[in-house]
Amino acid sequence: MAAGIRFNARGAWSIYQRELMRAMRTAFQSILSPVLTTSLYFIVFGTVIGARMEPIDGVAYGAFIIPGLLMLTLLGETTSNSSFGIYMPRFTGTIYELLSAPVGVAETLIGFVGAAATKGLILAGIILGTATFFVDYEIAHPIYAIGYIILVTSSFSLFGFILGIWADSFEKLGIIPLLILTPLTFLGGTFYSIDELPEPWNTVALANPIAFLVSGLRWTFYGTSDVSIWVSLGLTLGFLALCTCVIAFIFKTGWRLRE
Amino acid sequence: MTEPILSIAGLRKVYSGPKGTSVTALDSVDLEIRKGEIFALLGPNGAGKTTLIGAVCGLVRPTSGTITAFGYDLATDWRAARARIGLVPQELSTDMFETVERAVAYSRGLFGHPPDAERIAEILKSLSLYEKRSSQIRELSGGMKRRVLIAKALAHEPELLFLDEPTAGVDVELRKGMWEQIGALRERGTTVILTTHYIEEAELMADRVGIIRAGRILMVDDKDAMMQRMGTTEAVIDLAAPLSAVPDAVADFPLTLSDDGLQLCYRGGAVSSTGSSSSGSEDVAALTKALIAAGVDYRGIDVHDSSLEDIFVDLVREGGAE
Numbered sequence: 001m002a003a004g005i006r007f008n009a010r011g012a013w014s015i016y017q018r019e020l021m022r023a024m025r026t027a028f029q030s031i032l033s034p035v036l037t038t039s040l041y042f043i044v045f046g047t048v049i050g051a052r053m054e055p056i057d058g059v060a061y062g063a064f065i066i067p068g069l070l071m072l073t074l075l076g077e078t079t080s081n082s083s084f085g086i087y088m089p090r091f092t093g094t095i096y097e098l099l100s101a102p103v104g105v106a107e108t109l110i111g112f113v114g115a116a117a118t119k120g121l122i123l124a125g126i127i128l129g130t131a132t133f134f135v136d137y138e139i140a141h142p143i144y145a146i147g148y149i150i151l152v153t154s155s156f157s158l159f160g161f162i163l164g165i166w167a168d169s170f171e172k173l174g175i176i177p178l179l180i181l182t183p184l185t186f187l188g189g190t191f192y193s194i195d196e197l198p199e200p201w202n203t204v205a206l207a208n209p210i211a212f213l214v215s216g217l218r219w220t221f222y223g224t225s226d227v228s229i230w231v232s233l234g235l236t237l238g239f240l241a242l243c244t245c246v247i248a249f250i251f252k253t254g255w256r257l258r259e
Numbered sequence: 260m261t262e263p264i265l266s267i268a269g270l271r272k273v274y275s276g277p278k279g280t281s282v283t284a285l286d287s288v289d290l291e292i293r294k295g296e297i298f299a300l301l302g303p304n305g306a307g308k309t310t311l312i313g314a315v316c317g318l319v320r321p322t323s324g325t326i327t328a329f330g331y332d333l334a335t336d337w338r339a340a341r342a343r344i345g346l347v348p349q350e351l352s353t354d355m356f357e358t359v360e361r362a363v364a365y366s367r368g369l370f371g372h373p374p375d376a377e378r379i380a381e382i383l384k385s386l387s388l389y390e391k392r393s394s395q396i397r398e399l400s401g402g403m404k405r406r407v408l409i410a411k412a413l414a415h416e417p418e419l420l421f422l423d424e425p426t427a428g429v430d431v432e433l434r435k436g437m438w439e440q441i442g443a444l445r446e447r448g449t450t451v452i453l454t455t456h457y458i459e460e461a462e463l464m465a466d467r468v469g470i471i472r473a474g475r476i477l478m479v480d481d482k483d484a485m486m487q488r489m490g491t492t493e494a495v496i497d498l499a500a501p502l503s504a505v506p507d508a509v510a511d512f513p514l515t516l517s518d519d520g521l522q523l524c525y526r527g528g529a530v531s532s533t534g535s536s537s538s539g540s541e542d543v544a545a546l547t548k549a550l551i552a553a554g555v556d557y558r559g560i561d562v563h564d565s566s567l568e569d570i571f572v573d574l575v576r577e578g579g580a581e
Contacts, residue, residue, distance in 0.1 A: 011368065094353055100344070
């Protein structure tokens with residue numbers, strides 16, 4: 001590798017491959033477990049309770065909850081996978097190899113985030129496939145849906161990466177996904193439309209950033225949403241940019257990475 | 260063998276502690292490593308050996324100073340420099356659930372090299388790991404795990420290899436195996452910097468030795484030159500009859516008489532206290548002749564040349580007394 005080379009593509013590819021293999025090695029935890037959980041949601045809320053619910057914005061209740069459930073799983077899994085992916089090398093000391101290699105912030109992020117986004121897409125595909133066994137649905141804008149899923153999983157894998165660097169214990173690693181992300185996703189319109197909430201709860205719900213993500217994904221599925229797709233897209237891109245800046249700062253200063 | 264491939268100048272690392280305190284781990288370290296040599300860095304625990312390695316390998320951010328490897332400044336051209344440096348850490352740090360072959364292939368890719376199954380097989384064979392290539396690392400013995408770390412460090416064919424305490428906590432047989440492997444690396448032209456607690460290891464392997472204490476390099480020299488310059492010869496002469504004082508005939512020699520008058524102890528070296536350039540053993544031979552000429556009879560002589568360990572202990576002790 002000569003002087004002046006600014007990107008180590010093979011290094012990024014190696015990280016990407018390794019992270020995917022790690023997911024395959026823990027397929028039960030990474031893929032089967034969320035699929036099982038989501039299936040249970042479909043059975044309880046989609047089939048049993050959903051059969052007695054009125055359609056929302058012309059969409060059958062069972063189909064209406066698909067984007068929200070997808071978001072619930074993707075946010076949790078992507079954040080956990082990514083945070084675990086960087087926390088474990090820190091915890092076990094294997095991070096020395098990454099830090100001593102000719103890879104910088106770009107290669108590291110492409111490797112980790114690319115793998116997390118790929119895992120997210122695989123997971124989304126499996127969940128959507130599973131959903132067909134319980135409810136009938138059609139995706140209005142499939143390309144936008146794929147793009148939006150990639151955007152959200154990339155953003156939250158960056159967020160998870162920050163979390164994995166910030167955490168200094170397994171407890172801290174689990175706090176954010178369990179105590180913040182999951183409740184916010186539940187309250188972010190996964191099972192209902194925010195528009196149907198009475199005031200002031202309608203306004204309060206809009207203080208929840210996850211509501212915008214759920215709404216954005218729902219638009220790609222059914223063409224209707226609680227808030228404008230552009231607002232959802234802008235917010236997601238803003239979050240992606242913020243996380244990227246934070247990680248660039250972490251690499252520049254070596255915070256919790258280099259002594 | 261004189262071209263420096265690593266130059267460290269004015270390297271300083273200060274760790275911030277609680278309540279505004281700070282610890283200086285490296286203090287104005289200057290060091291040059293020559294191409295193709297084996298350099299042993301010796302020092303007591305907490306001397307700064309691992310911090311120094313970490314600063315070169317990118318694990319530690321120096322507070323000040325410059326590091327140049329292969330002509331590249333590590334602060335700016337770190338990619339080009341790191342691509343040619345390998346590190347075997349002190350701890351057994353690797354993904355224990357990965358197979359040996361995959362772990363080594365990952366390291367090769369991480370350093371920007373294309374996959375090369377033949378090269379990886381060659382490395383694994385040289386470290387007697389080929390038969391275990393499909394095993395998960397967690398299934399291996401401690402010695403094998405350490406060899407996996409060496410294989411990972413060699414995967415990108417580094418020209419400069421750091422071995423941080425490569426034989427710490429391993430049995431004698433494995434330690435000798437490691438020494439053979441380090442010797443083989445030298446044959447291939449790899450420059451090796453090793454830190455060790457085993458002075459015997461440095462004495463056996465190293466071309467040059469550096470001694471570090473409290474973050475400061477106390478001395479860097481060719482091992483043989485250091486032994487010659489700082490080594491001493493100690494000879495204990497058991498006398499046939501007690502003496503009341505050191506005889507005048509041998510008063511110029513660096514001698515001490517035991518309390519019971521039955522032992523004369525010589526402690527001199529390559530450069531004797533009298534200013535002559537005679538070696539310690541020649542000095543002892545001259546001493547024994549002088550004793551016989553003076554009529555002092557003796558029953559036995561125990562001669563002992565100081566080892567690198569003695570020099571190390573003396574230097575570190577002197578440093579500690581500052």
